[in-house]
Amino acid sequence: MKKVAQLFMTLFVVGWGLLVSAEPLTATFWYSYGGKNREVTEAMIKQFNESQSKYQIKGSFQGDYFQAIAKVRAAIVTKSPPTIFHSIPEVLPSLYESGILENLEPYATGDNPTDLKDFVPGLTQDGYFDYLGKEVPLFAIPFNRSTPLLYYNKDMLAEKGVNVPTTWDELREAAAKLTVREGNEVKVWGFEVPVDWWFWLAMVYQAGGSLTNATGTEAAFGEAGAEALQFWVDLVNKDQVMKHPPGQDYNAWEVTNTDFINEKVAIIFTSTAFLSYLTDNSSFQVGTAFLPKKQDFATPSGGTFFVMVKEAKPEEKEAGWAFIKWMSEPEQTAYWSKNTGYMPVRISAVESSLMKDFYEANPNYMVAYKQLQYAVRLPFSSELYTIQREYIQPHLEGPVVGVQSVEEMMQKAVEGSNQALAKGSQ
Structure with a gap:
């Protein structure tokens, strides 16, 4: 009986060990979307979790x-950040220089590698960044990447005999x-365009201007x-x-998009991100084009990048990287692009x-990708986000x-930005 009991206990321990080892490695992912893009994100998280049994991603809308x-910043202070999240690029230099982001090179070239040469360079x-010698x-890792586009109501332009504008004067x-x-x-x-940074x-x-000088110091x-x-x-005031659009930040973007769909405006500037949404919800033919030029064609890129928190547990990082890699693979980035309007991040x-x-x-859907030839790089400065959110964005509406x-307004914005840049270089 004693040997039988010992055998039973051994089998129990082995069985329990196998059960425990079968538990998937889990990572948390914080994301920021509304509407259709949020639905696509959640569907892709579900697809990843169901496509294999080794990893599990717990997504959370923030x-x-x-x-x-x-x-994210509050969670870092309280030691409860997500394993991975996606972030607008303007804030990444300050997050990186604060030491909270993981170096992804070992993951990209390690046991579960990705083809870095296959990512669209722009x-x-x-x-995105000019590293200023750093x-x-x-x-x-790029995720949902975008540029602003000119959207136009094809029916309205045709009715008035108006060509798609390619310059500021033509837009006027x-x-x-x-x-x-x-x-x-x-x-x-x-x-119509949101009065936005x-x-x-x-x-x-x-x-013909730039955000900072070549050294990023002024x-x-x-x-x-x-x-x-x-x-x-x-x-707005002279030509009328x-x-x-009323509202701050993305509230103004939503008003602009709604006005376009409701045929209250003929031409708007908004993001590639809304291409699928605007196309699906408009009763007229939608056209897209490059942003008009003054001296040159130029566009910032936007959207977000995947990043990983350095302090996460190794098993969480492994799961987080598996998801980042999967989301940026050709099949998934093509699916993401077709269902949202964001650009595919892989050349293949x-x-x-x-x-x-x-x-x-x-x-x-190809216009944003073609416009990348005119994309500009921004300085890798810890003060980039501060310049955007404190010295420029809140004050654009005043004039x-x-x-x-x-x-x-511009004098104060330049003075404040210079003070921030001087502080960041200390």
Whole structure:
């Protein structure tokens, strides 16, 4: 009986060990999407979890990009951050230099590698940042990458005999021709764009400017930034052909998209991210085009990158990397692009017969990828996010609504940015 009991106990221990070892390695993933893009994200998390049994991803929606970053920072303080999250690139230098992000090079070249040479150069970490002479390892893998685009109502432009504008002057003329008034009421606006950093930044570079000087030590956007903002001020107040969408941050983006769908505006600037949404919900033919130029065509890129928290447990990192790799593989990035409008991040996905056939049938989806040839790189500065969120974004509306002059706003923005850059270099 004693031997039988010992045998039973041995079998129990072995069986329990096998059961425990069969438990998947789990990682937490915080994401920031609404609407259809959130649905696609959640469907892909589910697909990854069901495609294999070794890893499990627990996804959690954390609000918009800015709300999510605030939550990540708070979670780091309380020692409860997610294993992986995706982040807008402007905040990545400060996160990296604070020491919280994992070096992903060992993962990308290790036992479960990915083909780094297959990533679209303009969408990678190197393609986004000018490192200003710093040695920076790979810590971010591209995920949902985008550019701003010009969207237009093909029916409205055809009815008015208006060509798609390719310059600022042409945009101004088109907006005037497309604006429809009944008495003192505007029934259709010619143009609408959120008064937002991203679109303003594109125009800074289109006007021949840049965010900082070549060394990243001083702001260099003063003159071109003023020219870009004055263009909006004139369209809103002087020409009265641009609608100023109410609300802050993505609330203004939502208003712009809704106005376009409801045919209250003929031309808008918004993100590649909304291409699928706008196409599916508009009763008219939607067209897309490059952002118009002043001196040059130019566009920032946007969206987010995957990153991993350095303090996560090894087994969590293994699971987190497996998910990052899977999400960025050609098949998944092609699926993501077709169902959202974001660009595929892999060259082999763009060149696949699947995507070529899709682009032929849906040429609007190829415009952002082609526009990448004019993408600009931003300085790898820990103060980049501060410049965006403190010294530029909150103050762009002032001149548009007439409470401050463009010159006053830009002078304060340059002074504040210079102070931040000086502090960051210490």
